[in-house]
Amino acid sequence: MAVRVEGLHHVYGSAGFAPRAALRGVDLAIGDGERVAIMGPTGSGKSTLVQHFNGLLRPTRGRVEVDGMDLWAPGRDRDHRLAEARRRVGLVFQFPEQQLFADTVWDDVAFAPRNLGLDEDEVAARVERAMALVGLDPDLGRRSPFSLSGGQMRRVAIAGVLAMMPRMLVLDEPTAGLDPRGRESLVELLLRLHREAGIAVVLVSHDVDEVAAVAERVVLMRDGRIAADGPAADVLTDAALLARCRLNPPATGRLLGALAARGVPVNPRRVQPDAVEAELVAAAAYLPAAPGSAAGRAGAPPGGDQAPRHGAAEDVRHRGPAEDGRDAGGAAGHGGTGSGDGRGRRQAGRGEARS
Numbered sequence: 001m002a003v004r005v006e007g008l009h010h011v012y013g014s015a016g017f018a019p020r021a022a023l024r025g026v027d028l029a030i031g032d033g034e035r036v037a038i039m040g041p042t043g044s045g046k047s048t049l050v051q052h053f054n055g056l057l058r059p060t061r062g063r064v065e066v067d068g069m070d071l072w073a074p075g076r077d078r079d080h081r082l083a084e085a086r087r088r089v090g091l092v093f094q095f096p097e098q099q100l101f102a103d104t105v106w107d108d109v110a111f112a113p114r115n116l117g118l119d120e121d122e123v124a125a126r127v128e129r130a131m132a133l134v135g136l137d138p139d140l141g142r143r144s145p146f147s148l149s150g151g152q153m154r155r156v157a158i159a160g161v162l163a164m165m166p167r168m169l170v171l172d173e174p175t176a177g178l179d180p181r182g183r184e185s186l187v188e189l190l191l192r193l194h195r196e197a198g199i200a201v202v203l204v205s206h207d208v209d210e211v212a213a214v215a216e217r218v219v220l221m222r223d224g225r226i227a228a229d230g231p232a233a234d235v236l237t238d239a240a241l242l243a244r245c246r247l248n249p250p251a252t253g254r255l256l257g258a259l260a261a262r263g264v265p266v267n268p269r270r271v272q273p274d275a276v277e278a279e280l281v282a283a284a285a286y287l288p289a290a291p292g293s294a295a296g297r298a299g300a301p302p303g304g305d306q307a308p309r310h311g312a313a314e315d316v317r318h319r320g321p322a323e324d325g326r327d328a329g330g331a332a333g334h335g336g337t338g339s340g341d342g343r344g345r346r347q348a349g350r351g352e353a354r355s
């Protein structure tokens, strides 16, 4: 499963308004099972870009491929290619709960698979699976979606997209408007979908902490172009690059950087929350104990002159999801610097062509 865009331009224009170039030549490929965040200042083209991933928008110029299918190439099978793309790449728009419409949660989640013409047994199996994936109690299926909490409604909307059994889930600002607990549990949900269902997750977000928790790769957009594309540990610790895109590094990165600058042996390139925590816990052993504390009474802090100059958490062997593979390899041991109508959009996001 892969989405690839090449030389993608998108110009919005309608009668009476000056044309507006939202994308100005984007090249990007996202492969099976990746966890990618797309970030950038407001108006940089993030939402426009992801709406190309399943053919919801038509390029002004350039090419969009899903699993090697050129979505917009002429040919009689184009409708089939677009329908396939919408099945394989599920789009969850901002505030998706605003587009719930059915009388029951069950019917809402069943909307897209029914629309595919599947028999009711298959529809039921998909609804049950999707509700389980998002952690909704099956009993909620009989309830009106409008009687649920905001966080539950959002899960219903995500289940409605998952019922299409996409291989890639693209979410535009999925935690917007949720309280801190709701945000945390949605981040956990995305990691679980990736881990248990093997779904690629693409997240459009302004929130660096959320991105640090979810993404292993970060694409930065600016003025309709890609300004950077790389491992989260590289992009999220490059303060100058982030500043050019009107973003700040994660607060934890600044904390690790300040500790490293004071000679505490931490690796400031850790960004994933579990890895940051492991780094801090291990580094705490190198900090002077508070007078009167148990550690202070026991004597001098461990380490001292012998304190290793690499990341303190290296020996902890604690790898969070964003610190695997290339991040671990790249960071190990250095300790250095290292719009439209909502219902139509939703139906298109669930695999139904927009009229």
Ligand SMILES: Nc1ncnc2c1ncn2[C@@H]1O[C@H](COP(=O)(O)OP(=O)(O)OP(=O)(O)O)[C@@H](O)[C@H]1O
Pocket (backbone or CB within 6 Å): 012, 013, 020, 021, 022, 040, 041, 042, 043, 044, 045, 046, 047, 048, 049, 339, 340
């Ligand atoms: N339907 C539309 N009609 C006309 N212009 C649009 C439309 N949608 C977006 N634009 C314009 O295209 C540009 C890119 O918008 P887009 O929504 O893709 O950016 P974004 O990075 O997702 O912004 P945000 O972070 O605010 O959601 C902006 O200048 C925006 O005003």
